[in-house]
């Protein structure tokens with residue numbers, strides 16, 4: 597099958613296959629706080645590491661609505677992005693299989709003054725280097741400072757996504773997942789997002805010799 601991007605329906609595909617092909621995507625479970633002190637939590641699967649030295653991550657925030665539905669700039673951006681633009685800080689909570697229901701519940705679009713830690717039934721722990729709560733029970737957390745926000749191109753009826761890039765300034769790992777000086781990834785079963793309503797969890801690993809020695 598071959599088709600021009602955007603013409604999947606004319607080619608017999610019910611939904612865009614894009615997300616099912618770029619799969620699995622890791623999930624950045626992003627916590628932030630606004631200037632008034634309201635905590636916020638939401639999952640982002642357009643998320644990844646973008647640099648090892650120094651460690652940096654990115655996630656991409658889609659506008660909340662199309663241009664025709666748009667009521668004005670204030671209503672346009674998701675709370676995570678708005679808070680990061682206000683404060684310059686965010687945390688990435690690593691999402692393991694045991695917290696999948698809470699992770700999905702935290703993706704419901706609540707108003708800015710509603711705390712998704714509470715609506716998803718999650719506890720908070722304090723970060724050390726940023727003023728943002730971390731998800732209690734998550735296997736690991738990355739404390740991040742904003743590096744840059746890049747607005748990507750949009751379409752005729754939608755503004756572009758905003759790519760948020762952050763420096764990882766500090767890392768927390770639950771000691772239960774450290775074994776022999778290494779992180780036991782399969783033990784916390786990190787979640788991945790695929791297309792449609794599909795998810796995966798990394799529970800089986802295999803090792804292969806590569807050319808790069810681990811740092």
Ligand SMILES: Cc1cc2nc3c(=O)[nH]c(=O)nc-3n(C[C@H](O)[C@H](O)[C@H](O)COP(=O)(O)O)c2cc1C
Pocket residue numbers: 623636637638639640641642643656657658659673674675676677699700702703704705706789
């Ligand atoms: C697994 C999962 C992955 C998601 N990935 C993204 C994403 O990459 N970009 C995005 O804009 N929204 C994504 N969403 C939707 C946001 O989490 C949702 O719009 C949320 O309400 C945003 O919250 P906020 O306004 O508090 O930032 C995802 C939702 C789920 C459940």
